[in-house]
Amino acid sequence: MDTAGGLLLLRRMRLMAFSVGLDRVVEPAGVLPQAAWRLDPRPPIAADEVRIRAERLNLDAASFRQLSEKHGGDGAAVRSEVLEIVRTRGKMHNPVTGSGGMLIGVVEEVGAASPLAVKPGDRVATLVSLTLTPLEITDDLQRWDGRSEQVPAEGAAILFGRSVVGVLPADLPPELALAVYDVCGAPALTDRVVRQYGRTGVTVAVLGGAGKSGSLALTAARLAGARTAGVVVNESERATLSGAGLADVVAVADARDPVEVSRTVTEALGGPATVTVVCVDVPGCEHGAILSTADGGTVIFFSMATSFPAAALGAEGLAADVTMLIGNGYVPGHAAFAVDLVRRVPAVRALFEARLAGH
């Protein structure tokens, strides 16, 4: 490479380094914000940053479940721990589960060099994880009872240049849009994987099919032409998902029991699935998903409770020729794709609304 090319490249790299938020990393130095133990959440912004006045956090399901179980459902204790995490780390990054969530709020200030398509006053949802979003909370979460993933909050959050943010659609309540955005990578990636097979007869099993990401993944799979099975944990979820009519077959199994779950999927679809999507937010679902998948098939892991070594060594130990994908929360156009599913399929919208209402 010649000198001019080298200088150009170095300038690009400096810009990249800047725009991913390295200047907000307090410790350890040099890592990206998501890997950092602590971020600097102070409100004044740099030229490529955006500051958002937070209105509501949506905690990641695995994170909320871990906190709730740790404190035996004591909401006040859960609230104290969330406040303590944010105070200590400068972000809502659960140190046990490694996961975060998202937030909605109103754009307060946009740096002169920000590439994001937002302006002050826009109501937005952040589509990057809270694990890398500098956050300061100013109301001690007084309006939150600690018993739900949806956390009313006041404070300030920072977005970097290289980020993803969605203006909230005018035709959906903000809580609904946030809940959809939170899992919008799942339907988009499921759609892509099913279409990549490029043939008829593709079958898709979704473990945790009655949940948010699960119901959207089922819907996307069916619209992409697959025959689908939703696997759920109990009779109540079976009734919900069957009633919604979002899967061709609904069956009950414990996703942590590999023999039970693979028998259930094989019976439901007449053979192992072409694609198995894991949307169950508890540890230990890797082996059941692998055993449920046909040779040449694909497992998409969307649960943050997935163990990398359990998946890698499990497939090897089972001599399973399956492609295993780490569910990337970013696919171009994912937010619009998910919102479109909710608009087109009333049963999905009804499922989300019931969940938001606490049913």
Next chain:
Amino acid sequence: MDTAGGLLLLRRMRLMAFSVGLDRVVEPAGVLPQAAWRLDPRPPIAADEVRIRAERLNLDAASFRQLSEKHGGDGAAVRSEVLEIVRTRGKMHNPVTGSGGMLIGVVEEVGAASPLAVKPGDRVATLVSLTLTPLEITDDLQRWDGRSEQVPAEGAAILFGRSVVGVLPADLPPELALAVYDVCGAPALTDRVVRQYGRTGVTVAVLGGAGKSGSLALTAARLAGARTAGVVVNESERATLSGAGLADVVAVADARDPVEVSRTVTEALGGPATVTVVCVDVPGCEHGAILSTADGGTVIFFSMATSFPAAALGAEGLAADVTMLIGNGYVPGHAAFAVDLVRRVPAVRALFEARLAGH
């Protein structure tokens, strides 16, 4: 499904449950052997099992590094801890890294119903992880100094029906074959992914290119038609890999530093890589690999030190449209493919031999 079909299916499922070693799981009940805390390693075999007289274990690199660093290089302490792990768990399954390794030995007894193509007296390598292989050690590892991944050992190991085992090739020393088999999933999957792009101009960056899996991945990528860059940790490894001539470009970078590693890859290949292969056995390489990869590209994670949430949330946080694969250690034909590479490319063989000789 009719009753006859149901009964047939149930019989198939029982057979499967049996052949994956459920009867060897002591606790917790119902999980697969890899997920179990403790296995029953007693030597008498069931009808579909095979017993192997162990000769040598090959510890997983991440596991050996963790043990060695924990004990500050004290070989006797490392040996004691390995013995304690095997005594406690009935398998060599490092509880910190979650990884194991492989072994070579001689087939001692083959159950009447075993589907594996081996007979008593065959010298074999197990191609499934030690994390799911029942193992009893009878010599207290007296011939091992605790300072190398290669562990001379006496004892008995059990293989289940659904397993993978390779008879050692007659033209390669067993230590060499074992070292190659240990990482043989990496070149086979790299080959498959490069060929799936089905076009010219594919570039491949291998982080940890001078190691075992890394040098084989580089070789497979080049033979599949890609232009390759090997990223290594220091000048000594650069000299080794450059001397071997296995990569089109060799560059030095700390794979844990995302900005440095992505700058290095971009400079080496004239742009981000189509495929980035992570073969560095230390935590924290996820973000550098993602930033090094072009939109529409693929990251293959082969390191057991990979963090699932760091990869998933990192890609989302960087708005990176990359496919992220959990490196499956099993690809049909992987062992023969890797041995073929070693036979065809003398420089790869020389690298492995130097590593085995402790250089």
